Amino acid sequence: MAHLGADVAAFVDGQLSEPATREALTHLQTCDDCAKAVRQQRLLKSRMSTVAAPEPPPGLMASLAGLAAAPPERDGWWVRVRRSVPFRAGVVLVSASVAVVMTAYAVGGADQRVGDEVAPPFNQYAADFFGSTAVPAGHVIEDATMTKLDGSGWPCLATLGGDLHRVSGAFADHQEVVALSYSNGRSKLNLFEQNGALDRDSIKDFEPAEMGGSDVWVRDGEPMVVTWDDDGVVYTIVTDADRARVEQAVSQLPRSTHHDSPPERVRDGLDRMTAWLDAA
Numbered sequence: 001m002a003h004l005g006a007d008v009a010a011f012v013d014g015q016l017s018e019p020a021t022r023e024a025l026t027h028l029q030t031c032d033d034c035a036k037a038v039r040q041q042r043l044l045k046s047r048m049s050t051v052a053a054p055e056p057p058p059g060l061m062a063s064l065a066g067l068a069a070a071p072p073e074r075d076g077w078w079v080r081v082r083r084s085v086p087f088r089a090g091v092v093l094v095s096a097s098v099a100v101v102m103t104a105y106a107v108g109g110a111d112q113r114v115g116d117e118v119a120p121p122f123n124q125y126a127a128d129f130f131g132s133t134a135v136p137a138g139h140v141i142e143d144a145t146m147t148k149l150d151g152s153g154w155p156c157l158a159t160l161g162g163d164l165h166r167v168s169g170a171f172a173d174h175q176e177v178v179a180l181s182y183s184n185g186r187s188k189l190n191l192f193e194q195n196g197a198l199d200r201d202s203i204k205d206f207e208p209a210e211m212g213g214s215d216v217w218v219r220d221g222e223p224m225v226v227t228w229d230d231d232g233v234v235y236t237i238v239t240d241a242d243r244a245r246v247e248q249a250v251s252q253l254p255r256s257t258h259h260d261s262p263p264e265r266v267r268d269g270l271d272r273m274t275a276w277l278d279a280a
């Protein structure tokens, strides 16, 4: 079969006929280009779907427009917006959608959480923890890509919790989760990062706790599971390391602060999304 081409969106939306879907799936097993296009389309779709959100505060779009028109100091910001998703990721997006994405980041004020509610598969993560694979099988993330992700709001630190060293990384779960594995030879720590806001229903058997200065949810056990969300990303740690190491690891990762001004949030959000689309 030929490349998916214009059928990528229809494939992701499940709108291809059954034979065409089968053909596409077969093709995707051997074509990295099309697989990448599908990953990007999925990510974009999941990010765009976060936007059904509330009405933007009055005047927000006006102030965004004002920022866009403003000179030097903010020039870099706008240039980056223009260079971002639609222009670099090769995904067709109308400018209205860019405004919608910006709004999604900008309206997430102190009390608003960014993104779709997601429920990480905690039990699966815990079950996999003692399995033979370090992280769920997926698309391996090269070191150079991790460095890039790390600089753009997807922490891929080389070391966590003092002496836990990163041993592998992968895009897992339909390429929508960054899965990293750390070890010091005795203890292991798996870290998962995904777009969204933590679904509160999914953490009913977790206890709220403060760790490393962050408000998190903890489920004690072997392995211990710690989860929280911050600004549109859900973090989950699954580990058998001692609590001191876990606290230190949590303190190295983003925490809910929400001190950023709307333009900063927009900038950070776009950086993060662009980095992911580039890497996916």
Ligand SMILES: [Zn+2]
Residues within 6 Å of the ligand: 002, 003, 004, 027, 031, 032, 033, 034, 035
């Ligand atoms: Zn192809």
